[in-house]
Amino acid sequence: MKSKDNKIKRRWLAPFLAALVLAAGALLWVKMEGEVPHIRMEPDIRAVGLRTKMTLSVADAKSGIARVKVEILKNGKAHPLFDETLSGTGAFFKPGVQEKTFSVWIEPKKLGLSDGKATLRMVARDHSWRHWFHGNTGYLEKEVTVDTHAPRIAVLSQFHYLNQGGTGLVVYRLDEPCPKTGVTVGDHFFPGHPNHGGDPLIHVAFFALDYRQGPGTAIAIRASDEAGNTTRVGFPYHIKAKRFRKDVIALSDTFLKRILPRFESDIKDSRKLSLIERFLSVNRGLRKKNYQEVVQVTAHSDEKRLWDGVFLRLPNSERRAGFADHRDYVYKGKKVDEQVHLGIDLAAIAHAPVPAANAGRVAFAGPLGIYGQTLLIDHGLGVFSMYSHLSSISVQAGQTVKRGEIVAHTGDTGLAGGDHLHFSMVVHDTFVNPVEWWDPSWIQKRIAAKLKGTESG
Numbered sequence: 001m002k003s004k005d006n007k008i009k010r011r012w013l014a015p016f017l018a019a020l021v022l023a024a025g026a027l028l029w030v031k032m033e034g035e036v037p038h039i040r041m042e043p044d045i046r047a048v049g050l051r052t053k054m055t056l057s058v059a060d061a062k063s064g065i066a067r068v069k070v071e072i073l074k075n076g077k078a079h080p081l082f083d084e085t086l087s088g089t090g091a092f093f094k095p096g097v098q099e100k101t102f103s104v105w106i107e108p109k110k111l112g113l114s115d116g117k118a119t120l121r122m123v124a125r126d127h128s129w130r131h132w133f134h135g136n137t138g139y140l141e142k143e144v145t146v147d148t149h150a151p152r153i154a155v156l157s158q159f160h161y162l163n164q165g166g167t168g169l170v171v172y173r174l175d176e177p178c179p180k181t182g183v184t185v186g187d188h189f190f191p192g193h194p195n196h197g198g199d200p201l202i203h204v205a206f207f208a209l210d211y212r213q214g215p216g217t218a219i220a221i222r223a224s225d226e227a228g229n230t231t232r233v234g235f236p237y238h239i240k241a242k243r244f245r246k247d248v249i250a251l252s253d254t255f256l257k258r259i260l261p262r263f264e265s266d267i268k269d270s271r272k273l274s275l276i277e278r279f280l281s282v283n284r285g286l287r288k289k290n291y292q293e294v295v296q297v298t299a300h301s302d303e304k305r306l307w308d309g310v311f312l313r314l315p316n317s318e319r320r321a322g323f324a325d326h327r328d329y330v331y332k333g334k335k336v337d338e339q340v341h342l343g344i345d346l347a348a349i350a351h352a353p354v355p356a357a358n359a360g361r362v363a364f365a366g367p368l369g370i371y372g373q374t375l376l377i378d379h380g381l382g383v384f385s386m387y388s389h390l391s392s393i394s395v396q397a398g399q400t401v402k403r404g405e406i407v408a409h410t411g412d413t414g415l416a417g418g419d420h421l422h423f424s425m426v427v428h429d430t431f432v433n434p435v436e437w438w439d440p441s442w443i444q445k446r447i448a449a450k451l452k453g454t455e456s457g
């Protein structure tokens with residue numbers, strides 16, 4: 001009996017041991033993997049400022065991340081910045097954390113680092129059993145410049161007299177190149193443009209107050225260097241309050257029936273809506289969408305000033321509606337909507353030739369919702385002129401135009417009751433009063449004299 005038991009045991013033992021050896025072998029095969037953790041720095045940092053955040057993504061697909069270390073090397077000395085050990089090696093055959101993003105703050109002054117060249121060293125280890133359980137090690141090194149000096153801003157232009165809904169210009173000098181600089185007006189930002197008078201450190205910034213921004217609006221110049229050090233300075237300015245006109249637009253069924261078929265494809269569930277509901281969808285929703293389309297175009301402007309002198313107004317024309325007119329829309333005796341008119345309506349003869357207000361490059365030419373056939377000309381440094389409700393356009397996007405060159409003809413396309421030109425001026429992302437740009441004395445005093453007087457610094 002005893003020998004029979006042993007026989008049974010032996011019969012079971014051999015395959016069991018074989019399976020065990022196989023499993024151990026498989027585990028060893030998995031755990032002894034030789035793939036090195038991968039480190040990526042995102043975004044790439046080239047300079048370290050007073051307080052700089054670096055972000056690194058570490059990936060290790062096979063056994064998972066075990067430890068991540070970051071240090072900064074300066075003048076032969078290593079300063080630790082970050083050290084994290086990750087637990088959770090996973091189950092036998094499962095890896096630990098395969099991918100993780102780490103954020104590390106670098107503050108050179110706290111570390112006692114002086115400005116100058118340094119090296120960021122990032123080290124990541126995995127849970128592999130290789131190298132006597134130390135795992136595989138991945139390295140990434142980056143040369144950086146430590147720069148704890150904030151940019152200095154010197155304002156060169158004087159007499160900043162501004163109007164609510166108007167345009168301003170400031171000229172300033174930086175003491176180092178800055179990838180991000182410009183003027184903040186409330187919560188708007190207007191980029192500054194370098195190379196004024198050929199000097200890469202002298203910047204010109206056109207900025208705007210929208211029709212709601214009156215006295216009390218905060219305006220400052222801002223500059224951030226490559227290391228992210230930021231300086232903000234104020235400058236003397238005076239904002240004159242403006243009151244804009246009020247207007248009432250009576251909507252008739254005849255007008256709505258005539259105009260709404262133009263926007264059929266822009267109105268959602270058009271068939272379910274009444275005449276006035278369809279109009280409101282255009283006057284509110286489409287108007288907003290078209291504004292977004294305009295500021296998408298005006299976000300990119302030529303780094304050079306392409307224009308000179310006063311801007312041209314449509315010849316032999318009469319003003320019909322003004323800038324920032326507040327419009328109440330009345331239907332069947334009741335107010336149904338209100339909007340602000342951000343251009344000037346000029347009426348001449350039907351299909352009147354439209355000259356380019358100044359020299360520039362065509363930034364947009366084509367249909368634009370409520371504005372109808374529209375033309376936008378980039379005059380450089382963030383200044384644009386806009387022509388709407390045109391019957392025809394004779395230039396194409398990308399083409400350069402001269403001041404006074406005939407670029408289009410007036411019409412009544414889009415949301416227009418009759419033939420006229422809707423003319424707007426846009427500074428970066430803000431519609432401004434065109435009247436200033438048509439005024440030779442304003443151009444001379446507020447723009448030309450400032451640009452000339454600051455050229456040599």
Ligand SMILES: [Zn+2]
Binds near residue numbers: 321343345423
């Ligand atoms: Zn208009």
